Amino acid sequence: MSGRFITFEGGEGAGKSTQLRLLADALRGAGIDVLATREPGGSQGAEDIRRLLVEGEPGRWDATTEILLHYAARRDHLVRTVWPALSAGRWVLSDRFADSTEAYQGRGHGLPRHAIEQLYQLVVGAFAPDLTLILDLPVEEGLRRAAGRGGLEDRYERMGLEFHQRLRQGFLEIAKAQPRRCVVISAAAAAEEVHAAVLRVVRERFGAVVPA
Numbered sequence: 001m002s003g004r005f006i007t008f009e010g011g012e013g014a015g016k017s018t019q020l021r022l023l024a025d026a027l028r029g030a031g032i033d034v035l036a037t038r039e040p041g042g043s044q045g046a047e048d049i050r051r052l053l054v055e056g057e058p059g060r061w062d063a064t065t066e067i068l069l070h071y072a073a074r075r076d077h078l079v080r081t082v083w084p085a086l087s088a089g090r091w092v093l094s095d096r097f098a099d100s101t102e103a104y105q106g107r108g109h110g111l112p113r114h115a116i117e118q119l120y121q122l123v124v125g126a127f128a129p130d131l132t133l134i135l136d137l138p139v140e141e142g143l144r145r146a147a148g149r150g151g152l153e154d155r156y157e158r159m160g161l162e163f164h165q166r167l168r169q170g171f172l173e174i175a176k177a178q179p180r181r182c183v184v185i186s187a188a189a190a191a192e193e194v195h196a197a198v199l200r201v202v203r204e205r206f207g208a209v210v211p212a
Contacts, residue, residue, distance in 0.1 A: 003086035010135035013145030063109035137151030
């Protein structure tokens with residue numbers, strides 16, 4: 001696959017969608033063919049599953065059912081959207097990928113790491129992002145920001161402070177374990193400052209093709 005795959009990760013309210021959009025605009029301005037997508041979602045089947053995961057009561061699924069739904073959505077997303085775009089030479093930017101599953105269902109819900117790794121190998125195989133940008137923010141601030149968005153997609157936001165604190169620690173542990181792929185960026189600053197930090201990281205990783 002000749003394209004690039006960049007994922008945005010982090011807790012609720014960290015600004016992933018905003019930073020993905022800003023990076024996509026910057027790359028397109030430099031003449032790069034970009035596909036912006038998200039998880040769960042990004043294909044018709046995965047979007048259908050998304051509604052099951054992000055709407056409704058927090059306890060509507062147990063942890064095992066929840067992770068199986070996420071990986072079903074992920075497989076459809078990869079097969080129908082991500083892999084074809086990369087094969088065509090496009091840069092794919094995704095709002096969440098497998099690190100979110102490890103953080104939410106692993107650290108958050110307590111599923112064992114070996115089970116999550118086995119699912120990853122079955123569904124994804126050896127494929128991984130070229131770069132993962134983890135936007136880090138204190139939990140209370142992230143939930144405050146997320147609460148201001150409104151809408152029906154608030155199931156995870158309502159899972160409690162301790163759950164979200166485990167998520168934040170989980171993302172930081174993932175970054176520490178995989179420093180070649182993951183970069184932690186503070187999301188506490190204004191969106192323009194965070195975007196500048198994102199651009200610096202992407203430029204360092206991929207070179208002059210990324211605008212200054």
